[in-house]
Amino acid sequence: MDQNINMETISCADYEAHQKFEKEVIHGLKDNPKHLFSKYFYDQKGDVLFQQIMNMPEYYLTGCELEIFTDKKEEIAQAIKAFDTPFDLVELGAGDATKSSHLLEYLVDWKADFTYMPIDISGNIISVLQERLSKEIPTLDLIGLNGEYFEMLDKANSISSRRKVILFLGGNIGNMEVEEAYQFCSELRKKLNPGDILLIGFDLKKDPDIILSAYNDKAGITAAFNLNLLERINSELDARFDISKFKHYQTYDPLSGACRSYLISLEEQHVRIGNQFIDFKENEAIYMEISQKYAPEETDGMALKNGFQPVKYIADPKGWFIDAIWKVV
Secondary structure, X not given: OOOOOOOOOOOHHHHHHHHHHHHHHHHHHHOOOEEOOHHHHOOHHHHHHXXXXXXXXXXXXXXXXXHXXXXXXXHHHHHOOOOOOOEXXXXXXXXXXXXXXXXXXXXXXXXXXXXXXXXXXXXXXXXXXXXXXXXXOOOOOEOOEEOOHHHHHHHHHHHOOOEEEEEEOOOHHHHOOHHHHHHHHHHHHHOOOOOOEEEEEEEEOOOHHHHHHHHOOOOOHXXXXXXXXXXXXXXXXXXXXXXXXXXXXXXXXXXOOEEEEEEEEOOOEEEEEOOEEXXXXXXXXXXXXXXXXXXXXXXXXXXXXXXXXXXXXXXXXXXXXXXXXXXXX
């Protein structure tokens, strides 16, 4: 553990998060194969780099789903039965609600009876979102929920017994291995009731060059984003990674739809992390992240296997991305 941490100024929650970060990094790098958790990409510098990634011309995902929420608000509203009965619109990992805010404005303008419940692990993000939306959509009924998805879904159910419409956007389901995605949907189903609706974003299989370019941009921003995790480990865990001795490597398998990122050790080396030492062979890989792509029929299979009935897909004009509407049965 970093002995330079001032225990008088760090909160208990921050200390526990630091301990968990250290434990998971050490465990992941001592595992075979070596791996790190992509959730740790997002420190202050990582947040900035990810914003740059989303603005890259090669990174199509954000723009595709934004087109759906900008141009097809009415179709979404009809698919989620927004004007049939009162409901709670619960967004998992709401972030800044850039995409969903278009739907929120539409629903408020057309006087749908709903409460928006954004869920995010970051209390700061929830506070900022509440402040911004209170100004932009002053008549919006909003209850922010700070915490883990499933715990906050329990809280949402305790607050209101109205039917739930769940948003899980951004292709975030693709950040899970297929087996994990199935398990996630199974657990999510347990929190919902028949008649509830899930709107879930999927990035689709397409020209492999388009996909690979989105995660292996010529400017090297995605590479910097991955390598920044080693810099974060250096800064927060008293580590000694030489960043120049690692390179980013991206793969895409068009059969499985798995787009995976790695960091490759360029030479045999021994890296200290606190009082631990990690050995790397030359060309040894650290598995960093998956971005799983799906065919539409594969998303139907996931729905049916986990207690949902596929209702429809809403796609961007290129047909590269879909928001699938599933009904709980």
